[in-house]
Amino acid sequence: MAVTGTGVVRRVLDAAVELFAQQGFDATSVQEVVERAQVTKGAMYHYFRSKDDLLYEIYHELISVQLAGLERIQAVREPAPRELRALITDLVVTTAAQLGAATVSARELHRLAGDKSAALRAQRRRYHEAVRELVERGQRDGEFTDTVSAQTVTLMVFGIVNQLPQWYRPDGPTTPRELADEIAGFVLAGLGASAPGPQDVGEESDADR
Amino acid sequence: MAVTGTGVVRRVLDAAVELFAQQGFDATSVQEVVERAQVTKGAMYHYFRSKDDLLYEIYHELISVQLAGLERIQAVREPAPRELRALITDLVVTTAAQLGAATVSARELHRLAGDKSAALRAQRRRYHEAVRELVERGQRDGEFTDTVSAQTVTLMVFGIVNQLPQWYRPDGPTTPRELADEIAGFVLAGLGASAPGPQDVGEESDADR
Numbered sequence: 001m002a003v004t005g006t007g008v009v010r011r012v013l014d015a016a017v018e019l020f021a022q023q024g025f026d027a028t029s030v031q032e033v034v035e036r037a038q039v040t041k042g043a044m045y046h047y048f049r050s051k052d053d054l055l056y057e058i059y060h061e062l063i064s065v066q067l068a069g070l071e072r073i074q075a076v077r078e079p080a081p082r083e084l085r086a087l088i089t090d091l092v093v094t095t096a097a098q099l100g101a102a103t104v105s106a107r108e109l110h111r112l113a114g115d116k117s118a119a120l121r122a123q124r125r126r127y128h129e130a131v132r133e134l135v136e137r138g139q140r141d142g143e144f145t146d147t148v149s150a151q152t153v154t155l156m157v158f159g160i161v162n163q164l165p166q167w168y169r170p171d172g173p174t175t176p177r178e179l180a181d182e183i184a185g186f187v188l189a190g191l192g193a194s195a196p197g198p199q200d201v202g203e204e205s206d207a208d209r
Numbered sequence: 210m211a212v213t214g215t216g217v218v219r220r221v222l223d224a225a226v227e228l229f230a231q232q233g234f235d236a237t238s239v240q241e242v243v244e245r246a247q248v249t250k251g252a253m254y255h256y257f258r259s260k261d262d263l264l265y266e267i268y269h270e271l272i273s274v275q276l277a278g279l280e281r282i283q284a285v286r287e288p289a290p291r292e293l294r295a296l297i298t299d300l301v302v303t304t305a306a307q308l309g310a311a312t313v314s315a316r317e318l319h320r321l322a323g324d325k326s327a328a329l330r331a332q333r334r335r336y337h338e339a340v341r342e343l344v345e346r347g348q349r350d351g352e353f354t355d356t357v358s359a360q361t362v363t364l365m366v367f368g369i370v371n372q373l374p375q376w377y378r379p380d381g382p383t384t385p386r387e388l389a390d391e392i393a394g395f396v397l398a399g400l401g402a403s404a405p406g407p408q409d410v411g412e413e414s415d416a417d418r
Contacts, residue, residue: 024320026235107316111233145398148391152383156395159372160365167364174361182357186365189354190399 011037012044013061016054017100025055025108056116059105062098063123066091070130080138081193087131088187089180091161096168096176103165128154138191145192157187220246221253222270225263226309234264234317265325268314271307272332275300279339289347290402296340297396298389300370305377305385312374337363347400354401366396 015036019028030051034041048054069090073083095102109120132154138144160183168179224245228237239260243250257263278299282292304311318329341363347353369392377388 024235026233107319110316147398148395152388152391153395155372155376156369156392159369161368162372162375163364163368166371179361182361183365186357186362186399189356189401190395192398 008037008039008043009047011039012048013054013057016051017058017104020055020058020104020108021100025051025104025111052112052116055104055108055112056120058101059109059120060123062094062101062105063120063127065098066094067123067127069094070127074130080134080141080143081188081191084131084134084138084191084193085184085188087134088157088161088184089177091157092164092180092183093176095161095164096170096179099165099168099170102162106162106165128158131157135191138193143193147192148190153187153191160187217246217248217252218256220248221257222263222266225260226267226313229264229267229313229317230309234260234313234320261321261325264313264317264321265329267310268318268329269332271303271310271314272329272336274307275303276332276336278303279336283339289343289350289352290397290400293340293343293347293400293402294393294397296343297366297370297393298386300366301373301389301392302385304370304373305379305388308374308377308379311371315371315374337367340366344400347402352402356401357399362396362400369396 012033016028016033019032019036028051030041030044033051033054034044037044048057070087073086073090076083076086078086109117112120132150135144135150135153139146139150164179168174168176170176174182221242225237225242228241228245237260239250239253242260242263243253246253257266279296282295282299285292285295287295318326321329341359344353344359344362348355348359373388377383377385379385383391
């Protein structure tokens with residue numbers, strides 16, 4: 001067994017996601033994780049101090065990718081309907097690409113306490129606030145109806161995205177991109193926006209399908 | 210200690226909901242549940258065979274109330290937009306009334322296996338299918354747009370409802386009924402329905418607020 005560096009990290013995290021998803025965080029031992037990952041306990045403890053660290057890192061990876069997407073999209077500075085479609089698309093596609101991590105995070109993150117939990121909550125709050133401010137901007141500019149509060153819209157969007165792992169099947173007939181188009185179209189219609197079609201969102205739209 | 214019959218059942222289930230929500234299903238022992246409920250282990254085992262039975266009953270109570278609501282609403286046979294508003298309202302109000310049970314069910318139900326799990330899944334599927342058929346009916350009758358599939362709409366509605374316990378605060382400024390109106394209005398707009406206002410839904414609308 002000569003797995004080192006990022007090889008260890010990747011294998012340990014992938015094994016932890018599988019086991020936490022199958023049998024739950026509490027019911028999984030560190031011993032089971034290292035066996036599944038085929039690394040030594042010493043190798044694992046070189047990178048992670050505890051089982052809590054694994055759970056932290058599983059969600060941290062996912063939310064970091066999503067926050068990077070948020071920054072990329074915000075940098076373009078588009079009208080609110082277009083930006084909201086881009087954000088929802090990115091959230092759906094990144095969640096669908098990390099279904100195991102998303103499942104485990106949704107179920108088990110409440111088991112984390114202390115600084116690490118606070119750090120993850122702060123990251124998640126940053127994304128929530130970006131969506132809420134975007135909806136408020138669209139409402140101020142008259143692009144969205146204000147019959148529903150920006151706060152409730154935000155919580156509904158994340159409700160939809162966070163529940164995806166419970167029912168989205170990557171081997172089913174719907175691609176993540178198609179699903180993202182359906183969800184974004186529905187949310188924009190719910191906000192009364194004359195929604196830009198997915199073909200208008202950006203030049204990468206077709207290439208990504 | 211002379212708690213008997215339904216008194217025992219209620220106290221045990223309430224204690225189990227509190228403990229499972231606070232510290233997780235796996236991390237909670239039967240001993241902790243009976244101590245919190247202030248009943249004897251013998252009394253508890255008269256009604257429940259195992260910790261799994263408690264988890265089953267927690268979700269079974271919630272879904273049974275919701276299925277009864279579904280039947281009551283279906284019996285009236287209203288146009289699809291009105292019926293969908295009534296269903297969403299009932300789901301939101303019953304979830305808000307049982308936040309602890311809804312939280313525990315969302316996080317822990319995957320821990321159940323076998324017949325009991327299958328029975329609960331069948332009940333949940335019954336509600337999902339009712340919503341999907343209702344959306345399909347509205348799409349057929351031209352009351353809803355069909356740009357988003359009835360299946361995806363159904364999963365989004367339950368995504369929104371199932372995530373409620375994570376953020377809805379009963380001591381906050383929004384009543385369950387107001388929240389239900391916001392959510393139903395958003396979903397109906399998402400479906401392109403010229404939504405009936407909440408005041409049109411039924412005579413109990415104002416009395417319930």
